[in-house]
Amino acid sequence: FWVDWKDRRYWITIFPVVTITFPAAVHYILWEGFRLPFGATVCILALLLGEWVSRIHAFNTWANFPFSLVWPATIIPSAIILDSVLLLTRNFVLTGAVGAFLYGLVFYPTNWPLLAQYMVPVENNGVLMSVADLIGYEYVRTATPEYLRFIEAGTLRTFGLDVA
Numbered sequence: 001f002w003v004d005w006k007d008r009r010y011w012i013t014i015f016p017v018v019t020i021t022f023p024a025a026v027h028y029i030l031w032e033g034f035r036l037p038f039g040a041t042v043c044i045l046a047l048l049l050g051e052w053v054s055r056i057h058a059f060n061t062w063a064n065f066p067f068s069l070v071w072p073a074t075i076i077p078s079a080i081i082l083d084s085v086l087l088l089t090r091n092f093v094l095t096g097a098v099g100a101f102l103y104g105l106v107f108y109p110t111n112w113p114l115l116a117q118y119m120v121p122v123e124n125n126g127v128l129m130s131v132a133d134l135i136g137y138e139y140v141r142t143a144t145p146e147y148l149r150f151i152e153a154g155t156l157r158t159f160g161l162d163v164a
Helices: 011-019 021-034 039-062 076-089 092-118 131-138
Strands: 121-124 127-130
Touching: 011 021, 011 092, 021 039, 021 076, 021 092, 039 076, 076 092, 092 131, 121 131, 127 131
Parallel strands: none
Antiparallel strands: 121 127
């Protein structure tokens, strides 16, 4: 949900794997029943609409978090590519192999322009961290056990992915 957790290593691998199941089901229903190859895009647009309703009411209205800290991930280009592979191949096996691979591969580059501004390194009280880490440190969330989230002193994770 929060932008300070989107720069983590596992967000780019887990999120596409979790979100491809619903577009695959809608793909099957629309392709087998109606021969319409845009099931993934329809499903993702419906998911995005639900995500924005949740962001507006739960995070902004009730918890007063700004929209720039809780935006949902962009997966529309991934869904369009998945639909394009089904349209070009007309085969579920190739769509599952090639389309699903491209669905996950395109996810992080399409979110990079939105996420890049939060990956800038800053120094706060002698600690080197990204802007996303600083936001997570300053905006304390009530339901989050803060002892699980820590800022490493002298980290270079933003640049090299591993803690130095």
